[in-house]
Amino acid sequence: MKKNFKLYIGLAALALATSCKPSLDEFEPAKGSADFSQFIAVGNSLTSGYADNGLYLAGQRVAFPNLMAEQFKTVGGGAFTSPFFSEAEANGSGYLRLKGFDENGSPETEFVPAQAERGKNALGNPLYTKHTDPIQNLGVPGMRLDLAFAEIFGSQFGNPYFERLLPENQVGKTTYMQYAVSQEHTFFSFWLGNNDVLGYSMNGAAATDDPTKTMISVAQFTQLYNAFINGLTAKQQKGVVATIPDVTVVPFFNTVTLQMINAGLAANPATANLKLLIKTKTGVRPAEEGDLFGLTFRANIARFGQNGYGFSPLNPIEDSAVLDKAEVAEVLQRIKELNAVIKQVADSKDLALADVNAFLNKVKAGYNYNGVHISAAFITGNAFSLDGIHLTPIGNAVVANVFIDAINAKYNSKVPKIDVSKYGGVSFPN
Template sequence: MKTRWAALTIVVSVMLQTAPVAADPPRADLSRLVVVGDSLSAGFQNFSLLDRQQVHGYASLVATQARVRLRLPLIADPGIPAVLALVSPGPPPVIVPEPGTSTGRVDPTVQATNLAVPGAAVQDALALRPGCAFDEATLVDVLTDFVLGLPGCLVNSTRSQVEWAEALRPTTVLVWIGNNDTLGAALAADASLVTPATAFKRAYAEMMRRLAATGTRLVVANIPDVTVIPYLTSAETLAASLGLPLSTIGPVLGLVPGDFVIPDAVPLIQPILTGQAHGPLPASVVLAALEVRKIRAATADFNAFIAAQAARHDAALVDIHALLDRLSRRGIVVGGQRLTTAFLGGLFSLDGVHPTNTGYAIIANEFIRALDEEFRVGIRPVSVADVKAEDPLVLPEEDRPATSMGHVVPDQGAALRRLMIRNQP
């Protein structure tokens, strides 16, 4: 019996010594952090790229928490375009652009490592290079010059976002792009403007392949449902703000449940309802329920592909779609105050598309959580309460507007469309 127990002990010992040990997850080195993306990664808010706002972007916050340097292409006051300012919360809110014209980059000799360009789509990250004129015909080209063109244009060296990322030899790259491949369709109330799936997937796969080939760790984020942004107002919310049932105003305005209106609809609504103008609202200002379903289906398809690419390249995946869905349904309590995705609800800035400082802090923590889960980086999260306490766009409860109507001035809405949709007049 003793011999049998001894033999068994030896066998178990050998099995324990030779059994495969679960490998620790790979660690990420953030010492050379690079960002590829669009306006959401650039720290754009209040329809402006502006130094005092850029530092509050999610990527800048992640770098600060990780205690690594992220060089930003800081833009001087009043920003490009001139930043929107809240004169009065209303209702209706009074919002105007600050006066003056920006001189451009605060320091044109700084080579940015946050390469994100407002207005960029996935294909742009691969191929859009600065024209170096700095007064280009389109806003996205102007911003490309100021973000990617300095100091390169001074020495006749121009690269796209991905080309710069390859040249900078990053150890970690944050990638959040693809939003404009669906967002433009929502801003223009036209689902046909969604980037075709084959083009999106081809460009996204090439981008990921080239970034992964540098040997960097990748952190990628997916695309939110565009209908969560307060730039769009649902037919149901519109009816509630007017104090009338949708069944009453819907036939007059040409709206049904599931429809959304863009800001251009706002000045048309009262004249139609009071009989001063004929209804219904023109199709150009209504994102119809059918169009919403098409955009959501495209978003789901793109997100499935992003997830597959993340898995293929061992990237951390940040589920922004789920985050914004939770925030749109429940809001979030910060410092005893419930913040929401409604206009002036504390999470979105004055352009109705881009986050506030507080919104960006919440997004930064999603990136930090994904980084820690995948790569064990041990970064402390941002104190959202501290950011909220200093955020000029988190208003006291008594200052909230009673209605969401008219929150984005139609001219500003048109400017946003010109940024996000290259062929808009």
């Protein structure tokens, strides 16, 4: 019996020791053929952590490249610094905060004042606290691919978020493209092109002299995208590029609907028999299904009926306030064409491709991601912040994983993915 007892103990110990060894199927982080030691992130507001209609410290901290950089540390990634506002300037440029809900259940927001303004330019627009130390998160809110090649965009009359990153001797003399490609790097993420379509869409595709509200041509996009990527890969660096999302998937364009507007008109005896009239490029017509109204259209609704606004053919909803269905088709076609360019460049340069467009199209109707429900619904969808365009912490974590999936697939890497359940959506009032 004693011998058998010792034998059982020995077998049990052996089994325990064997079970503690990692199996061949367990995930062990590995860099694959990529070198993550010097990672930089090139992009716009999405890259910077802009959220809730502002750039502020809490949003900056959860920007998707910052989350990626933490994962890269398990596979040889180095330091990754962002141009954070200080704790004393945590409100940054100011941002929207959810205050509560009215008696109809509609959200009410308030604007948290800025804390990081260092002054104004000659036009009275804000200039933000400088941050000229070396950084790796190069995301600049409002950055477009075309304006990334314009020196004026880095001046005090250009983009204040880019201007704050430049030493005084480079202000107005350095393009964003030059700034980005000059940063030492072994790996990069690149997500530009969104604003080259989004600004046009948010302005109802209306004619304008504002360069931030025009839509880039395919020819110009092709030339500039290739030039930028050529600069970033001049030393054979590897990286990941991302597609441009479908603008119709974001809450900004799917929260205030024609159905909702018509229901409001029908509930009021004074407007029950009226039709909403919109101005299009081909003339004035009744609003139809497929026309998109922005999240900010609530302000227009408050003006309904004033001097016939919205109901008279002499005072219809202005072109800039509606993306009509013909313009929607135009924008979606352009996004398709631009994404084809992005995919072609990724293939030619042997870069990873994060197809955010395809992923967010799945999210639009609702999607369970690792046990967390996300959708394009305003506030309740978890993925998008109070401006209806930019990401919540959960949204950033999910998008970071889309990038990581693409990187792992392309470079045979094993970068651990992020546990999105650790992150929140829109912050509710206490």
